[in-house]
Amino acid sequence: MRADAKKNYSHILMVAHEVVAERGANASMRDIARRATVGLATVLRHFPSREALFEALLCERLDALTQTAEELETSRAPDDALVVWVGEWVGFAQGHRGVVAMMAGAHANPDSALYASCAALHSATARLLRRAQSEGKARADMDGDNMFALMTALGWAVDQPSFAPQAEHLVHLITSAIVTKRPCNNS
Amino acid sequence: MRADAKKNYSHILMVAHEVVAERGANASMRDIARRATVGLATVLRHFPSREALFEALLCERLDALTQTAEELETSRAPDDALVVWVGEWVGFAQGHRGVVAMMAGAHANPDSALYASCAALHSATARLLRRAQSEGKARADMDGDNMFALMTALGWAVDQPSFAPQAEHLVHLITSAIVTKRPCNNS
DNA sequence: ACCTGAACACCGTTCAAGT
């Protein structure tokens, strides 16, 4: 990449960070171009889709998140790890308006620039659940897909203005539904 | 309303029904106008916002849904009523792509044309929960707001292509987390 | 190589002009 291109790239990314913080994940590409005093076409070639932009924008954060999951596998008891993990995820969702909905979409099609990150989160989640289940600390009648779906739904919910105030309690309701401190069959 | 206006109104509504069935809740108003062979401005005066259109489009269905909740209060045991109710809601969500997300937004601001319907669903839900709680059939550490949030999140989830296949099981996971057949403290 | 302005096909909003 040429020097001026590289400079543009990182400048656009910086500006995008600001704009997204203000307007959320539906901010227009044109707005970002304008604020970066750069042609819209320039933004679009560096980031051919909105998801490509967000992939670049969030990759460090998403990698860190996935790594957190891996660390939780060894640093915490299976049940605690699961609870903390859901908390981390919800924290991420709260800090990035509209991103969870975007990721839910990206999770569906492998062509999305965000697909790999979604898959990584998915499998990290599945491992934490499996670990807890193997010690009888999570309900046995669900799998990683279900866990990921519930977490994503929860992330979406706390992102809605009408539900945001309940965020903390919703996390508790979901986690306590998944984690079983003592064997107890409520089915 | 003049005769020709009334005719336009119902014709637009009929066409909108088709278009929404095909393209989901994000179908463009222009598309609807085109298919109805009517000026876009005509659509916009009959239905000043997308939500106004959906209010007209869904009001019978939403009323029926709310009424179902009321009937469940008397026709079913408190725990069964709650489970059936969530099933009804999810069925609605599955049949109307993108509508749950729209309603989550409408629920937040009283100016929305869909606000009243959301409020009705909300309170019907809260009543069913309260009834179950009073007989010890639903977990006590949640309120109607939480229940509505969880149901909406669930409705959103089953509306996502990536999660749709799990719909039935997700319903089971959520309902079994809320309904307590026997007293059992997992907190 | 990289950038850009312009043209394009869309969207919802608004309103003066028609019947």
Add this chain to the structure above:
DNA sequence: ACCTGAACACCGTTCAAGT
């Protein structure tokens, strides 16, 4: 009273023309 075409300000996509 009701409808409509047109103008407007947006959006993302594409590409020929510039450096």
